[in-house]
Amino acid sequence: DQQVKQNSPSLSVQEGRISILNCDYTNSMFDYFLWYKKYPAEGPTFLISISSIKDKNEDGRFTVFLNKSAKHLSLHIVPSQPGDSAVYFCAASWSGTYKYIFGTGTRLKVLA
Amino acid sequence: SQTIHQWPATLVQPVGSPLSLECTVEGTSNPNLYWYRQAAGRGLQLLFYSVGIGQISSEVPQNLSASRPQDRQFILSSKKLLLSDSGFYLCAWHLGQGDGEQYFGPGTRLTVT
Numbered sequence: 001d002q003q004v005k006q007n008s009p010s011l012s013v014q015e016g017r018i019s020i021l022n023c024d025y026t027n028s029m030f031d032y033f034l035w036y037k038k039y040p041a042e043g044p045t046f047l048i049s050i051s052s053i054k055d056k057n058e059d060g061r062f063t064v065f066l067n068k069s070a071k072h073l074s075l076h077i078v079p080s081q082p083g084d085s086a087v088y089f090c091a092a093s094w095s096g097t098y099k100y101i102f103g104t105g106t107r108l109k110v111l112a
Numbered sequence: 113s114q115t116i117h118q119w120p121a122t123l124v125q126p127v128g129s130p131l132s133l134e135c136t137v138e139g140t141s142n143p144n145l146y147w148y149r150q151a152a153g154r155g156l157q158l159l160f161y162s163v164g165i166g167q168i169s170s171e172v173p174q175n176l177s178a179s180r181p182q183d184r185q186f187i188l189s190s191k192k193l194l195l196s197d198s199g200f201y202l203c204a205w206h207l208g209q210g211d212g213e214q215y216f217g218p219g220t221r222l223t224v225t
Binding site: 004006031032034036041042043044045046049051089091093094095096097098099100101102103104105 | 116144146148154155156157158161163169171200202204206209210211213214215216217218219221
């Protein structure tokens with residue numbers, strides 16, 4: 001029972017263009033969402049988060065959009081750089097819990 | 113600043129052998145601690161979490177166990193490894209409840225042969 005889904009296992013984008021990574025969730029209790037970036041053989045590093053009271057959060061080249069009615073969030077990276085090539089995980093949590101539920105990840109490759 | 117250590121970085125163990133992976137956190141007190149496993153096509157699977165010394169919550173029934181003997185130490189163990197235990201094991205810490213980011217360690221690559 002995958003409560004957080006990343007349906008695209010991989011994505012290739014040209015350098016300088018926009019990268020859009022998508023994430024869907026099924027649990028209506030989720031009210032906090034995060035994106036992590038992971039390089040091979042390393043731990044994930046936090047990128048950006050969003051609370052369910054917002055529909056957009058921006059940090060430099062990274063913007064996360066949340067559509068609660070569709071239970072969908074997306075991460076936009078503009079402009080994409082070769083150093084952005086990594087696996088991206090979305091994660092979700094909810095008030096009153098200590099748990100985080102992660103998606104299966106999307107491998108982004110930014111082509112120079 | 114806070115840091116999180118995991119060791120060993122890589123481990124090759126035969127089926128049926130025991131396992132002990134250790135995680136320690138520096139620079140913070142009373143963190144929530146987590147063990148995850150990354151297996152092919154499965155994303156990050158939460159195995160155990162702990163909100164205090166001696167308190168362990170298990171998410172996935174299996175032959176692994178976890179212990180928290182000290183505030184900033186989290187140990188993942190097994191008495192007898194299975195082939196299916198192979199994967200990349202990650203420890204993480206977090207403060208609070210329901211929000212805020214987790215901070216991950218460098219991970220341990222376990223191969224069971």
